[in-house]
Amino acid sequence: MAVTDRPGTVLSETGTSDGSEPTGDPDHGPPECPRERVNRRWGEILQETRVAQTGVQILFGFLLxxxxxxxxxxxxxxxxxxxxxxxxLGASSTAALIAPVSIHRFLSGLRLKxxxxxTAGRLMVCGMVMLALTIACTLLLILNVVIGGIVAELVVCLVMLWFGVCWYVIPLRLRRKALRRRQP
Incomplete structure (x- = not known):
């Protein structure tokens, strides 16, 4: 039996307009069709980009x-x-973190969402790695001037270890755990 969710859109019994199976996490709300999923992911990337861009722009302005x-x-x-x-590194991370906006603007309307x-997701990861490196170098520059020597380098290593845990280890562990949970 066909059902419509919007005028002019006929959904199959699976709830998607193309007959494909909806995707989503059964533990967190109703399934979403591929179109809904890509739109949700794009919205999430825009929010993440806003946060990252603000940080990199403030840091880059300070550096300049x-x-x-x-x-x-x-x-x-x-x-x-x-x-x-x-x-x-700051300029490069700025480029990578702002690139999704440019890509979207150039490709808008071409049905390439x-x-x-x-691509935006990959650029965000690349930009975040470069941002972490920018922060490490900024810390080293400042601490080298303030306290100098091996102490500055040790502090930077510890801070960057913490960044690695927060930005990469925890998310990757959660991702692995989620993927294991989805396997039958």
Whole structure:
């Protein structure tokens, strides 16, 4: 028996307009058809992008302003090189985190939302890795000037270990656990 959810859209018995099986997590609400899923994922990526972009833009603005401070002239060669690497990483992470917006704008209306969502997701991961590296280099630059030596490097390593746990280890463990739960 066919059912409609919107005028002009006929759904199959499975609840999707193309007859395919709906997807979704049975523990968290009703199943969603592929179109609903890609639209939901795109909305989630936009929200994640807003959060990441704000962070990277604030950090990048801070980095750019450092070169114009009087103390910048006193930096050693290593710290100046680290600054350059940090600024390049910041610019690169900015590009990767803003890219989904540009991709969407250029491909809007071409019915490529699935491809846009997949590409945007990959760029977000890439941008987050570069953002973590930018943060590590920024910390090292600041702590090298403030406390210097092995202590600065140790503190940066510990902070980045924490970033790794929060940003990658925990999500990957949860993902693995969810995938195991879905297997029959």
């Amino acid at each position: 302003s450092l070169a114009f401070t009087p103390a910048f002239r006193d930096l050693q060669a290593f710290d100046r090189g680290l600054y350059v690497v940090t600024v390049v 699935h491809e846009v969502v997949e």
